[in-house]
Amino acid sequence: MTRGPLRILLLEDVDTDAELAARELQGLDPPPDIIRVETGGAFLAALSGPSPDVILADYSLPRFSGPEALHLARRHAPEVPFIFVSGAIGEEVAIEMLKGGATDYVLKHRLGRLRPAVERALREVRERRERERMEGELRESHEQLRALAGRLESVREEERTRIARELHDELGQVLTALRIDLSWIDTRFGKDNEQLLAKTRAMVALIEETIGTVRRIAADLRPGILDDLGLTAALEWQAMEFTSRTGIRCGVDVPPELPPVAPEPAIALFRIFQEALTNIMRHAGATTVEVAVRVEEGGIRMTVRDNGRGITEADLRPGRSLGLVGMRERARALGGQVTIEGRQGGGTVVSAVVPTGAGDQPVNTP
Amino acid sequence: MLRVYIVDDSQAVRERLVELLAGLEGVEVAGMAADGEAAMAGIAALRPDAVFLDINLPGRNGLEVLRAVKAAPSPPRVYMLTNYPHPLYWKKCMDEGADGFFDKTAEFHRVVETVRELLRSR
Numbered sequence: 403m404t405r406g407p408l409r410i411l412l413l414e415d416v417d418t419d420a421e422l423a424a425r426e427l428q429g430l431d432p433p434p435d436i437i438r439v440e441t442g443g444a445f446l447a448a449l450s451g452p453s454p455d456v457i458l459a460d461y462s463l464p465r466f467s468g469p470e471a472l473h474l475a476r477r478h479a480p481e482v483p484f485i486f487v488s489g490a491i492g493e494e495v496a497i498e499m500l501k502g503g504a505t506d507y508v509l510k511h512r513l514g515r516l517r518p519a520v521e522r523a524l525r526e527v528r529e530r531r532e533r534e535r536m537e538g539e540l541r542e543s544h545e546q547l548r549a550l551a552g553r554l555e556s557v558r559e560e561e562r563t564r565i566a567r568e569l570h571d572e573l574g575q576v577l578t579a580l581r582i583d584l585s586w587i588d589t590r591f592g593k594d595n596e597q598l599l600a601k602t603r604a605m606v607a608l609i610e611e612t613i614g615t616v617r618r619i620a621a622d623l624r625p626g627i628l629d630d631l632g633l634t635a636a637l638e639w640q641a642m643e644f645t646s647r648t649g650i651r652c653g654v655d656v657p658p659e660l661p662p663v664a665p666e667p668a669i670a671l672f673r674i675f676q677e678a679l680t681n682i683m684r685h686a687g688a689t690t691v692e693v694a695v696r697v698e699e700g701g702i703r704m705t706v707r708d709n710g711r712g713i714t715e716a717d718l719r720p721g722r723s724l725g726l727v728g729m730r731e732r733a734r735a736l737g738g739q740v741t742i743e744g745r746q747g748g749g750t751v752v753s754a755v756v757p758t759g760a761g762d763q764p765v766n767t768p
Numbered sequence: 769m770l771r772v773y774i775v776d777d778s779q780a781v782r783e784r785l786v787e788l789l790a791g792l793e794g795v796e797v798a799g800m801a802a803d804g805e806a807a808m809a810g811i812a813a814l815r816p817d818a819v820f821l822d823i824n825l826p827g828r829n830g831l832e833v834l835r836a837v838k839a840a841p842s843p844p845r846v847y848m849l850t851n852y853p854h855p856l857y858w859k860k861c862m863d864e865g866a867d868g869f870f871d872k873t874a875e876f877h878r879v880v881e882t883v884r885e886l887l888r889s890r
Contacts, residue, residue: 571824574851575778578873582784585876613873617851626852630829635856 407435410520411454413471414487415440415463419510423458423487426516442466442474449478455527456520461488461495461507469502476503483523487516552735559669562623570620577613581606625672633668634660637675637693644679644691652679655694663702667756670732671695671704674740677729678706678752685717686710686750701738703755713744729754770887773816773844774800775807775833777825781872785820788880794887804828808836816844818886820879822872823850823857831864838865847882 408430414420420438427434437454439445442465448454457475461468468486475484486499486507496507505526506519584602592599620626621643628636634656641652663671675693682688688710695704717723726742729752733740738756772789774797776782786797798816801807804827811819811833819837823830830848837843845867850857853871861869870878 567824570851571777574873575781578851578876579778579780579784581873582781582788582876586784586788610874613851626824627854627856630823630831630852631856631860635860639854639856 406432408432408456408524409452409454410434410436411445411448411457412436412438413440413445413457413459413463414438415460419460419487422510422513423516426513427520429517430520442470445471446474446478449474453479454482456523457482457484458487458516458520459484461486461491461499469499472499472502472504481527483520483527485516485519485523487513548731548734551731555732555735559624563629566620566623566626569616569623570626573616574613577609577616581609581613584609628668628672629665633663633671634695636668636672637695640672640675640679641691641693644683648683650682650688650691652691652693655692657696660695660697660702661758663758667702667736667738667758670736670738670756671702671754674729674732674752674754675704675706677725681713681723681725681752682706682708682710682750685713688749697758698755701755701757703753705754706752707749709749712746712748713742713750714746717744718742769796770794770818770883770890771796771798771814771816772883773798773807773811773814773819775802775804775819775825775830776800776822776849777802778822781822785879789883792880792883792887795883802826804830804833807833811837811844812840818845818847818883820847820849821866823848823852823861831860834861834864834866845886847879849876849879 410427412420412423414423424434424436427436437448439448440463442463445459445466457471457479459468459471459475463471468488472484472486475482480503483505484503485505486496487510488507489510491499491507499507505523508515508519584606588599588602592602625636625639627639634654637656638654641654644650645652679691682691686708688708691706691708693704693706695702697703718726720727729742730740733754733756736756738754740752740754742750742752744750772795774782774785774789776785779802782800782802786800789795790797798814799810801810802825804825807819807821807825808828821830821833825833828836830850834846834848837846843865846865847868847870848857848861848866849870849872851872853869853874858869868878868882870876
């Protein structure tokens, strides 16, 4: 902690007591530099200067008192250990002082305890600082991880968007061109050529199947609907896809006057919806799902409600599901939040609220 | 002459559309564009009878082009020709005033059918 001598502020009006205390402190490492004060004024002045490493104070003083000194020290130097060095003060007073923030007390007739008490107090300060430093580092690393996760998520989203568009558009266009060429061949040379027609028809079927696959992969990566038609259409599309895949009915309730939602909150809500649907499909045993979107002051709320078995407290425990963590982090990254509640046999409600992101460019709103 | 305008960002598709349409009697390809802005300017300047319009375009997308084109007085017929054939796109385009909506791959033959119908109805 301190380099150089140990600064000890000693509040003591009796010379011999001060000397005795100083003698007891001789063996400290580093050697002590004792600043002795006798009055309240001098004590306060010393507190206003460079911070001492330890404060030692007599309990009873003329025109000043130990408790007052403690009070001042807590106000002006709350981190510095404060040890009473006094005649007998009685157990109750001692306890009162410890409650008031004193670190320790040493009786003048047992001054042999003074050095160990000071050493212990200093050790505790060191340990506390070390703990605080580590807590700070932990907090910082936690924040960094969170920022990194958020950044990775948005990079992933950008990547998915780019790959989806390229797949869909580049490959899609080529396949379309091939498809058109086959039509052209049919028209030109297909007449009375059953063999050729059979071949081109098979090729057309293959191309259409491939186009279907490309469209499906692209939509899985990032539905173009979200970017082209906005959040409402994307939720409707996802609900239809979900129903056709799982047979679970999925209703969408979005007010027609829903204002355009900026891309970031829109994609966050959409991904949270997808995650909620994945959970429902895997765990809920539900037969219906309802997603509702409402505008609230400063934000937009999406509620996904199913009629399944209901998520349990145990399922919600941290570390159980990375999907749930993902949902929460998605919302949190935008300053929103996700709450998940389950009632046994009464379904699960996932409620996400994100700020609408005023000032951002809305998703394409044709 | 039926004057047709083509909007598609894929050169391969544009070329094939031109080849297909220019081969039809009574049809003239009045112009084409590869992006939304150029399409809006070209259509406003050339005033074609019919437009075949892709949805996914660089810059302003086909939906925006559709809305702009249909907002003008006596607009052309506009047929969406897209690789995004989902019903939600179909509905959106029809709401915005499109005259037809075709899956660019599976329903390409409808382009010729549509043009023939237009020629007949003149």
